[in-house]
Amino acid sequence: MRPPRRTSPGFSRRAQFGLFAAYVAAVAGVVIGLALVVAARVDPRGFALIRGAAIDAIAPLSAAGRSLVERVSGIDDALYAYVAAGTQNRALRAENMLARRRLIAARGLERENRRLRALLRLAEHTPDRVATARIVGSTASGSHRLATLTAGSLNGVRPGHPVRAPEGLVGRVLETGATAARVLLLADTDSSVPVLIVRNGQPALASGRGDGRLTIRPLVPGPAPFRRGDVALTSGTGGLYPPGIPVAVVDKVDRDGALAWPLADPARLDFVMVEPAFAPPLPPPAPPLAPPAAAPR
Amino acid sequence: MPPSADLPRVPLRTRMTPAASVLAASLLAALPVIATAAVLPPFGLLALLAWRLLRPELWPVWAALPFGLFDDLVSGQPLGSGMASWTCVFLAIDRLDRRFPQRGWRFDWWIAAAASIFVLVAGMLAAALPLTMVPTILPQIAITILAFPAVSRTVAALDRWRLKR
Numbered sequence: 001m002r003p004p005r006r007t008s009p010g011f012s013r014r015a016q017f018g019l020f021a022a023y024v025a026a027v028a029g030v031v032i033g034l035a036l037v038v039a040a041r042v043d044p045r046g047f048a049l050i051r052g053a054a055i056d057a058i059a060p061l062s063a064a065g066r067s068l069v070e071r072v073s074g075i076d077d078a079l080y081a082y083v084a085a086g087t088q089n090r091a092l093r094a095e096n097m098l099a100r101r102r103l104i105a106a107r108g109l110e111r112e113n114r115r116l117r118a119l120l121r122l123a124e125h126t127p128d129r130v131a132t133a134r135i136v137g138s139t140a141s142g143s144h145r146l147a148t149l150t151a152g153s154l155n156g157v158r159p160g161h162p163v164r165a166p167e168g169l170v171g172r173v174l175e176t177g178a179t180a181a182r183v184l185l186l187a188d189t190d191s192s193v194p195v196l197i198v199r200n201g202q203p204a205l206a207s208g209r210g211d212g213r214l215t216i217r218p219l220v221p222g223p224a225p226f227r228r229g230d231v232a233l234t235s236g237t238g239g240l241y242p243p244g245i246p247v248a249v250v251d252k253v254d255r256d257g258a259l260a261w262p263l264a265d266p267a268r269l270d271f272v273m274v275e276p277a278f279a280p281p282l283p284p285p286a287p288p289l290a291p292p293a294a295a296p297r
Numbered sequence: 298m299p300p301s302a303d304l305p306r307v308p309l310r311t312r313m314t315p316a317a318s319v320l321a322a323s324l325l326a327a328l329p330v331i332a333t334a335a336v337l338p339p340f341g342l343l344a345l346l347a348w349r350l351l352r353p354e355l356w357p358v359w360a361a362l363p364f365g366l367f368d369d370l371v372s373g374q375p376l377g378s379g380m381a382s383w384t385c386v387f388l389a390i391d392r393l394d395r396r397f398p399q400r401g402w403r404f405d406w407w408i409a410a411a412a413s414i415f416v417l418v419a420g421m422l423a424a425a426l427p428l429t430m431v432p433t434i435l436p437q438i439a440i441t442i443l444a445f446p447a448v449s450r451t452v453a454a455l456d457r458w459r460l461k462r
Contacts, residue, residue: 018357022357022358022359023358025357025358025359025362026357026358026359026361026362026384026387027388029359029381029384030380030381030384030385030388032377032381033362033365033377033379033380033381033382033384034377034381035377036375036376036377036380036381037376037377037378037423040375040376040377041375041425047376050370050376051370051373055373061324143374143417143420143421143426143430143434144373144374144424146373182373189426210426210430
């Protein structure tokens with residue numbers, strides 16, 4: 001038997017009024033929700049306190065299960081490695097030979113580089129680290145690609161700080177709680193990173209597509225200067241990301257750009273580094289104009 | 298209607314299971330899976346829909362507001378998007394209840410599918426993404442629609458457990 005419907009309150013005045021009040025509350029709630037969305041659009045940093053507290057609250061939950069997931073998601077790699085051991089061995093041997101030769105050349109270059117730097121008295125840019133933290137989860141059901149980080153404003157993490165892993169750039173901090181923060185991943189559609197192509201130094205812009213890949217567009221008009229396998233590094237333009245961090249590798253070249261995969265796969269990351277926002281040194285201020293020596297006339 | 302004094306007290310389990318299960322389903326967004334594409338269905342919404350379609354008299358129509366707010370906070374969506382879209386869904390289901398008081402289970406699935414599509418697209422718009430991005434959430438929409446029967450079964454099992462004496 002179907003239960004009686006709430007929509008027929010009968011003759012009770014009180015029940016009728018209660019039903020009406022529920023509708024009023026619901027419609028008012030929809031209006032308030034829409035107002036909140038608009039407010040968030042106008043001022044994305046609004047409600048930072050509430051949102052920060054929510055991040056803090058769910059980060060430990062994610063952290064608890066993370067090690068288990070890491071173990072499970074590694075299984076396919078292990079199986080594949082077993083099957084492909086023979087061919088992989090041969091390929092690795094060849095690669096090793098090549099790498100050894102390159103290493104010797106690189107050592108020479110390094111020495112030369114150090115000497116030239118000393119000549120130029122250039123200080124090496126060593127970014128100081130804000131925090132080292134774990135990536136413990138992401139919002140797999142939301143429409144933004146965000147990951148949860150186990151370091152927050154107590155550790156010095158601020159919105160806008162770039163986040164990187166040994167493999168490459170991960171993204172930047174979007175909002176922070178006291179002990180956890182949300183990271184906007186490179187693959188998000190709101191993320192765009194100024195890069196340059198290692199092979200030819202062409203400047204480009206890498207922006208997320210929302211499906212895990214990045215679109216790389218050249219900044220200068222003309223035929224796309226990309227090739228499959230090209231690596232893109234951050235260029236440091238814009239002052240947010242420090243230069244020289246690997247970002248992505250080009251997978252497919254199309255008419256007006258290229259599709260690329262981020263080098264740091266967020267699903268495989270464990271520890272990441274939060275760095276302070278990079279601001280290129282400002283040029284020295286222009287010398288003030290000499291005061292007029294004498295009043296004219 | 299407030300429970301009268303002469304009625305026997307309803308055990309806590311019976312009263313709290315629906316709300317607790319919806320909140321827990323929302324928390325599934327905190328699963329330690331790091332995804333670069335939207336792959337998981339919005340479990341909180343699915344659980345809420347399943348309860349609403351199974352037990353229409355359980356909640357007043359504004360009940361979607363607090364659930365939506367909680368889901369927004371947990372999932373990192375803009376605050377208010379879940380509140381507004383979930384409540385719109387509840388209002389629509391209320392209308393449907395009046396139009397089609399006798400429904401089959403398949404019709405409920407259609408309703409859940411339409412509601413999921415509406416909420417996912419509305420969530421995208423709330424996050425200031427253009428409509429041209431809809432193809433990237435098509436897999437998520439498909440997963441969500443296919444996941445509804447499983448969630449609905451789980452909710453039905455919970456309902457049986459909740460009302461067990």
